[in-house]
Amino acid sequence: MSVDTIIDLKNIVVSFDGETVLDDLSLSIRNGEFVTLLGPSGCGKTTTLRIIGGFVTPDSGDVFFAGKRVNDLPPHKRQVNTIFQRYALFPHLNVFENVAFGMRLQKKKNAEIKERVAELLKLVNLKGFENRRVHTLSGGQQQRVAIARALANGPQVLLLDEPLAALDLKLRKDMQLELKKMQKSLGITFIYVTHDQEEALSMSDTVVVMNEGVIQQIGTPQDIYNEPKNAFVADFIGESNILDGIMRADFVVEFFGRKFACLDRGFAPDEPVDVVIRPEDIDIVEPMKGHLTGKVTEVTFKGVHFETIVDFKGFKWMIQTTDYYPVDSVIGIVLNPEDIHIMKKSEYSGLYGDYSSYSEEFDELADPTIDLTDEGGGESVD
Amino acid sequence: MKVLSKVYTALIFFFLYAPIGVLILFSFNDSKSRVTWHGFTLKWYEELFNNDQLMDALIVTLSVAALTAVFATIIGTVSAVGIHSLGKRMKRVFLTVNNIPMVNPEIVTAVSLLLIFVFVSEATGWFEMGFLTLLLSHITFSIPYVILQVSPKLRQMNAHMYEAALDLGCSPVRAFFKVVLPEIMPGILTGALMAFTLSLDDFVISLFTSGSSAQPLSVVIYSMTRHRVSPEVNALSTILFVTVFVLLLVVNIAQMRDDAKKKAAR
Ligand SMILES: Nc1ncnc2c1ncn2[C@@H]1O[C@H](COP(=O)(O)OP(=O)(O)OP(=O)(O)O)[C@@H](O)[C@H]1O
Ligand SMILES: [Mg+2]
Numbered sequence: 001m002s003v004d005t006i007i008d009l010k011n012i013v014v015s016f017d018g019e020t021v022l023d024d025l026s027l028s029i030r031n032g033e034f035v036t037l038l039g040p041s042g043c044g045k046t047t048t049l050r051i052i053g054g055f056v057t058p059d060s061g062d063v064f065f066a067g068k069r070v071n072d073l074p075p076h077k078r079q080v081n082t083i084f085q086r087y088a089l090f091p092h093l094n095v096f097e098n099v100a101f102g103m104r105l106q107k108k109k110n111a112e113i114k115e116r117v118a119e120l121l122k123l124v125n126l127k128g129f130e131n132r133r134v135h136t137l138s139g140g141q142q143q144r145v146a147i148a149r150a151l152a153n154g155p156q157v158l159l160l161d162e163p164l165a166a167l168d169l170k171l172r173k174d175m176q177l178e179l180k181k182m183q184k185s186l187g188i189t190f191i192y193v194t195h196d197q198e199e200a201l202s203m204s205d206t207v208v209v210m211n212e213g214v215i216q217q218i219g220t221p222q223d224i225y226n227e228p229k230n231a232f233v234a235d236f237i238g239e240s241n242i243l244d245g246i247m248r249a250d251f252v253v254e255f256f257g258r259k260f261a262c263l264d265r266g267f268a269p270d271e272p273v274d275v276v277i278r279p280e281d282i283d284i285v286e287p288m289k290g291h292l293t294g295k296v297t298e299v300t301f302k303g304v305h306f307e308t309i310v311d312f313k314g315f316k317w318m319i320q321t322t323d324y325y326p327v328d329s330v331i332g333i334v335l336n337p338e339d340i341h342i343m344k345k346s347e348y349s350g351l352y353g354d355y356s357s358y359s360e361e362f363d364e365l366a367d368p369t370i371d372l373t374d375e376g377g378g379e380s381v382d
Numbered sequence: 383m384k385v386l387s388k389v390y391t392a393l394i395f396f397f398l399y400a401p402i403g404v405l406i407l408f409s410f411n412d413s414k415s416r417v418t419w420h421g422f423t424l425k426w427y428e429e430l431f432n433n434d435q436l437m438d439a440l441i442v443t444l445s446v447a448a449l450t451a452v453f454a455t456i457i458g459t460v461s462a463v464g465i466h467s468l469g470k471r472m473k474r475v476f477l478t479v480n481n482i483p484m485v486n487p488e489i490v491t492a493v494s495l496l497l498i499f500v501f502v503s504e505a506t507g508w509f510e511m512g513f514l515t516l517l518l519s520h521i522t523f524s525i526p527y528v529i530l531q532v533s534p535k536l537r538q539m540n541a542h543m544y545e546a547a548l549d550l551g552c553s554p555v556r557a558f559f560k561v562v563l564p565e566i567m568p569g570i571l572t573g574a575l576m577a578f579t580l581s582l583d584d585f586v587i588s589l590f591t592s593g594s595s596a597q598p599l600s601v602v603i604y605s606m607t608r609h610r611v612s613p614e615v616n617a618l619s620t621i622l623f624v625t626v627f628v629l630l631l632v633v634n635i636a637q638m639r640d641d642a643k644k645k646a647a648r
Contacts, residue, residue, distance in 0.1 A: 053545075053549060054548075055545055055548075074548070074553075074554075075545070075548040075549055076548045076549070076550075076551045076552055076553055076554075076557075080549075081549055081550065082545075082546070082549045084542040084545065084546060085542070086540060086542060088540050088542035088543045088545070088546040089543075089546075090543065090546070090547075090561055090564075091565070092564040092565065101547075101550050102550035102551050105550065105551045105552060105556075106551065149546075149550070150549075150550075152550075153550060153551065
């Protein structure tokens with residue numbers, strides 16, 4: 001274990017009522033890092049935080065804090081503080097006393113407390129709110145009080161459980177910037193939970209992608225986005241077209257019956273793989289000049305770009321383009337080697353990255369069923 | 383239609399409160415007559431305070447009520463907290479079990495308490511029927527009402543608040559007193575007042591569990607009225623009625639204030 005590892009989770013297993021919630025989870029977090037746990041609802045993010053905070057004891061596995069095993073250390077003796085999913089401010093105390101709560105427990109001197117609270121309230125932009133009751137504050141303000149309260153004890157690690165989930169988009173963006181700035185200036189470790197992938201990518205040093213209690217990938221935001229490890233990550237982070245391909249040789253992949261140059265190697269000859277192509281990487285050209293040609297089936301205006309669904313031989317892709325191509329127009333696309341990313345096959349292969357069901361899902365599904373039952377009925381009568 | 387409904391309401395209130403009104407009125411009547419008005423007097427109140435039997439009973443009643451409020455509230459609150467921390471199914475089981483004594487006919491509770499007191503006192507000789515058994519029985523039947531008042535407050539509390547206190551450095555016990563207790567205080571106070579008035583109010587159970595050494599007012603008045611209803615009893619009943627009425631008023635106003643505050647918070 002390196003010296004600057006502050007938190008180390010080793011082979012953590014947690015189950016509730018016989019259901020495994022975290023399955024052999026190992027994660028080590030460096031001091032001063034901004035780490036984000038990212039994953040769909042119910043994947044075990046909060047549980048992971050609660051293990052670090054001391055509110056959940058793992059069935060097996062170890063938790064280390066600064067090199068010491070802390071499995072059995074109760075929450076009030078840990079040098080971490082938490083911002084809970086729903087703030088959990090103390091309603092019978094005013095803003096000042098909420099922030100001062102931890103310091104009062106440590107029997108700090110009144111003058112010192114006063115000074116520190118003022119400093120913290122300034123940090124979170126709530127100067128002058130000392131005497132307000134917490135229930136008279138807006139969601140964003142309560143959030144700031146929760147941050148100040150958690151920072152008051154000078155924790156080495158701050159745990160944040162979807163702290164911005166209840167705020168509107170604009171406020172959320174502002175707070176993202178503020179939190180990031182705060183983390184940098186304080187120089188402490190933030191472990192941040194979110195299911196918003198944009199938030200995770202824009203704030204973190206390291207992103208940990210989870211699904212169903214298992215870590216899918218750990219990496220920098222760029223790594224996670226550009227080099228997703230499997231179909232789940234590729235689909236969860238941003239939009240992805242994921243197709244079946246075969247690695248014919250190093251740097252050569254075949255899909256749609258055509259060989260493409262790519263940047264990946266190290267696969268067995270003729271190994272089946274998942275091919276990821278990001279919607280924004282695809283260049284649209286005249287039909288004659290394209291590697292592939294397809295027909296536009298749906299266009300949605302998204303502000304910055306048009307989200308265009310294109311049918312290639314029955315397989316629908318999403319393409320993001322700033323130019324407008326009307327429905328039914330035929331286009332060609334060019335794929336450069338750097339636009340193609342190859343992943344090993346995984347349990348998630350074939351589950352994600354197909355936009356066929358994206359449009360008119362129910363019409364397409366419903367009609368054949370009706371036909372089938374009609375036919376079946378006719379036959380039995382005969 | 384509107385007039386009719388008003389008349390109806392007035393009639394209901396008249397029948398509800400007329401007996402009490404008459405009782406209060408005749409506690410000031412300058413005669414033993416229960417039929418005719420002979421002028422205003424306070425002499426029944428004076429005699430009441432000089433009647434040792436009634437005064438002793440009053441002291442028993444008030445001290446039992448006060449002690450019941452204290453013990454039933456503590457035990458009930460601790461139980462409610464314990465029940466709150468149970469799993470979903472066990473919680474439901476316990477709350478149902480808690481509801482049974484409240485709907486149980488009082489006479490059944492009274493007889494069963496009498497039986498167990500007699501059994502224990504004869505088997506061990508630790509105590510005789512008296513103040514202690516009276517107090518124990520009152521605490522017993524008051525606890526479910528306290529639990530019923532405190533449980534919803536615990537349920538309404540943000541579950542993470544207790545954890546936030548731990549997180550900031552409170553030991554579990556300290557977190558309870560600093561954060562959980564203030565949150566559920568309104569429920570505890572209502573529970574305590576309920577225990578107090580229920581104890582003040584009780585007759586059936588007291589009749590069975592009080593013995594001869596420490597009889598509460600209700601029991602004493604009952605035995606007195608078998609001979610004659612002295613106007614002193616009117617005076618005493620008036621005092622009791624006013625006490626309970628004021629207590630109820632306090633509880634209701636407190637609750638209304640609490641609700642208004644909650645509404646403002648939203
Ligand atoms: N105390 C508990 N008792 C029983 N099951 C629990 C408990 N806590 C969590 N779970 C279950 O564990 C799983 C993971 O929960 P967790 O709260 O860690 O998810 P999450 O990733 O934080 O989800 P969200 O994004 O919705 O907050 C869920 O299926 C949840 O129902
Ligand atoms: Mg969660």
